[in-house]
Amino acid sequence: MRRTLRLGRGAILRTAAARLLGALCDLQIVTSLGILIAGFVQMPEISFYHESIIMNAFWLTLNSFFAARVDYMEDDSKRAKIRQSGILISVILGTAFLCFVTHREDEKSGDWNILVPGRCYLYHDKSSVWFWQGWFWVGGQAFYGVCLALAIIPWTWPIVEKATSGLRHWQEMLITQWTKSAAKLGAVRFGHLQGFDQFDFPRTTKRILIFIFMTLILSLYWLVLQLIAVYSYGDSFYPALMLFYLGFAIWNTFDILDIKLSNRSLVDGTETKWGFGQVLPLVLLIAIVFNTVDAIKGARQEVSNKANKAQEKPI
Incomplete structure (x- = not known):
C-alpha cells in the first residue's frame, strides 16, 4: 500500500x-x-x-x-x-x-x-x-x-530518423573499437615481466597509443553529441x-x-x-x-x- x-x-x-x-x-x-x-x-x-x-x-x-x-x-x-x-x-x-x-x-x-x-x-x-x-x-x-x-514537419521525419540512427551507429562503432583497444591493452601483463629484454616495447607502445587515440576520439564524439542535443535535437x-x-x-x-x-x-x-x-x-x-x-x-x-x-x- x-x-x-x-x-x-x-x-x-x-x-x-x-x-x-x-x-x-x-x-x-x-x-x-x-x-x-x-x-x-x-x-x-x-x-x-x-x-x-x-x-x-x-x-x-x-x-x-x-x-x-x-x-x-x-x-x-x-x-x-x-x-x-x-x-x-x-x-x-x-x-x-x-x-x-x-x-x-x-x-x-x-x-x-x-x-x-x-x-x-x-x-x-x-x-x-x-x-x-x-x-x-x-x-x-x-x-x-x-x-x-x-x-x-511530417514528411521530413524519415530524414531526422536516418540522421539520429547514423549518429547512434557511429557511437556504437566507436565504443566497440574502444573496447577492443582496451582489451588488447589489458592483455599486456606488466606484473609478470621477467626483464626488459623479454618486453615487447613496440607492440605495447602501439597498443597504448591506439587506446589513447580511441579514448580521445570517443570523448570528442560524445562532446559533439552533447552539443547537438543541447542546441537542437537528440538524446543526451x-x-x-x-x-x-x-x-x-x-x-x-x-x-x-x-x-x-x-x-x-x-x-x-x-x-x-x-x-x-x-x-x-x-x-x-x-x-x-x-x-x-x-x-x-x-x-x-x-x-x-x-x-x-x-x-x-x-x-
Whole structure:
C-alpha cells in the first residue's frame, strides 16, 4: 500500500510537471514574440544598448525552449503542433534580429561609434568578439531552427530518423573499437615481466597509443553529441543538459544586469522609471500560480482515472 501511494504521488508530480512545463512554454512563446516584435518595430532607430537588452532577454526565453523540449517535442497533439510552430516562428524572428544586431555591432561595419549617442554601450561579456564577432551564435540559432523545422514537419521525419540512427551507429562503432583497444591493452601483463629484454616495447607502445587515440576520439564524439542535443535535437546526458541550461540562464541574466548597471550613468530620459511596460510583465507572473494549480489538479485527475481503469481490468 505504501509503495502504491508513493508511486501515485510520483506519477502525479511527473504529470503535473509536464502540464506546468507546457503552460510555461506557452507563456515564454508569447513573451519572446512580444520582445522581438517590440525590437523590430523600433528599427532602424533602435539604440545598440536597447537591442542588446532585447537579444539577451530573448536568449532567456530560448533557453526555456531548450529545456522544455521534453514536453513539446514528444507530443503529437494539435496543441503541441501549435506550440512547436510558435517556437519555430520565434526562433526565425530571433535569428533575423540577431543577424541585424551582429552586423550593426561589428566594428568593421562602421555603425559602432563611441562618439555618437545610441551607437555604443559599455559591456564586459567578450564572447561575441571571441566567437567570430557573434556569428557563432547566429549559426547556433539557425541550426536549432532548421532542426526544429525538420522535426515538426511530417514528411521530413524519415530524414531526422536516418540522421539520429547514423549518429547512434557511429557511437556504437566507436565504443566497440574502444573496447577492443582496451582489451588488447589489458592483455599486456606488466606484473609478470621477467626483464626488459623479454618486453615487447613496440607492440605495447602501439597498443597504448591506439587506446589513447580511441579514448580521445570517443570523448570528442560524445562532446559533439552533447552539443547537438543541447542546441537542437537528440538524446543526451541529462545532468550535462541541466548544467548547461542553468549556466546559460545565469550567463544571460548576468549580461542583462551588467549592461543595465554599466550604462545607467549614460542613459538619458525616463529609462529607469517604471511604467506600464515594466509593471505588466511582473503582474503576469501571477498566471504561473494559476497554471501550477491547474496542472496539479489535472494531474491528480489523470492519475486517478488511470488507476480506476487499471482496477476495472479483469485479472
